[in-house]
Amino acid sequence: MNMSRREFIVKGTALFATLGLGGPFLFSKSGQPLYAESAGGQEAAPADPTVLVVIQLTGGNDGINTLIPYGLGGYFDARPTLAMREHEVLDVDGKVGLHPSLKGLYSMYEQGRLAIVQGVGYPNPDRSHFRSMDIWQTAEPDKLGRDGWLGRYVASSLSGVHNPLKALQIGNISNKAFDSDEVNVPVIQTLDTFRLVDPKTPSVEQNRIAQAFLDMYDPKRQGVQLQVACRRGVEAYESVAAIQSLGSSYRNKVVYPKTGIGKDLQLVSQILTGQSGTRVFYAQLGGFDDHAQEKQQHAKLLEDLDVAVTAFYADLEEQGLADRVVTLAFSEFGRRVKENGSGGTDHGTAAPVFVMGNKVKGGLYGVYPSLTNVDRNGDLKYEVDFRSVYHTLIDRWLQGDAKGTLAKTYENLGFV
Incomplete structure (x- = not known):
């Protein structure tokens, strides 16, 4: 099932938690996030609050x-x-x-x-x-x-x-x-500058860097002392993903x-x-x-x-x-x-x-x-x-x- 932009933005944190940080920020050949490209043509999101x-x-x-x-x-x-x-x-x-x-x-x-x-x-x-x-x-x-x-x-x-x-x-x-x-x-x-990777980087290399970033901040791979740093890293990653998935x-x-x-x-x-x-x-x-x-x-x-x-x-x-x-x-x-x-x-x-x-x-x-x-x-x-x-x-x-x-x-x- 395709996920709309707004569903991804609102549910992004829960999504990564469900995947155990195993779902990388994948890029297509155009350099855009795969989920961002697949979100086009979705029904307009409801009006936002104040x-x-x-x-x-x-x-x-x-x-x-x-x-x-x-x-x-x-x-x-x-x-x-x-x-x-x-x-x-x-x-x-x-x-x-x-x-x-x-x-x-x-x-x-x-x-x-x-x-x-x-x-x-x-x-x-x-x-x-x-x-x-x-x-x-x-x-x-x-x-x-x-x-x-x-x-x-x-x-x-x-x-x-x-x-x-x-x-x-x-x-x-x-x-x-x-x-x-x-x-x-x-x-x-x-x-344009709020990114994890330079957009000129080939998509295959972007995917490799993104996966390495997620692995590094995976709380399952780090000790208790680094849990806060891991959480901040994941939050930063999700923020980048959400910004790059915004409507145009x-x-x-x-x-x-x-x-x-x-x-x-x-x-x-x-x-x-x-x-x-x-x-x-x-x-x-x-x-x-x-x-x-x-x-x-x-x-x-x-x-x-x-x-x-x-x-x-x-x-x-x-x-x-x-x-x-x-x-x-x-x-x-x-x-x-x-x-x-x-x-x-x-x-x-x-x-x-x-x-x-x-x-x-x-x-x-x-x-x-x-x-x-x-x-x-x-x-x-x-x-x-x-x-x-x-x-x-x-x-x-x-x-x-x-x-x-x-x-x-x-x-x-x-x-x-």
């Missing part, structure tokens, strides 16, 4: 100059050179507005597809990039967490889903958000920017179009640590984000996927209220978080922190715990085990 795309804005995005409080006291006094003038701001409610580089996101806001959660942070904030990012990725501000919040979500909510692509990291960096002893989340840069129905009808985040989001759309069954994607946009000459650099980074996300949702519309995808954009912390002497800002605390998508209930959530009633370091006092954002996304959008993921219940914010 999807979360996380975009990490690495470096500490200046939230004050992203959601600009031009109508609140203290803004212009604190930022004599960095402040955006009222006529430049994309007005939201007469008091705050988006940076002029965010025209696409502003259009989504006007259409009710962008939720802006104001003043997001956590108690006793840490201004170290490494520690604060660790806190956001583990959702554990009070201790050094071992597992990532998305690793716990996958382990608790998707444990019965035997799909090696159920969560994916896009780009070239693995991050702690997916750390878990129970799950292995692949890191993918492109579909993606047709690019939208022009993406030639930036890293643009390429990464296009890859997300391509993978989803191939009926991967992926529930969570994670991508990154770096460079937000603006200690000097912030005005031009920050504007360019926000433009990169805006153009890429706008193209992404236009592409999802073309592919018929837009109603299934919600995107979260966050940074490990904001910046200090007052600008420094180098035309930049130093590490701060609370900042806005963006949640966007067709099914998002757009609008402002929470209260913008006071720019004058600040903490002893001159930083904003947070208004919304970031774990409430996570809880809402897991509980309401992914319909997963939010309490099991975050160890307790947090307020659902209502944006989905």
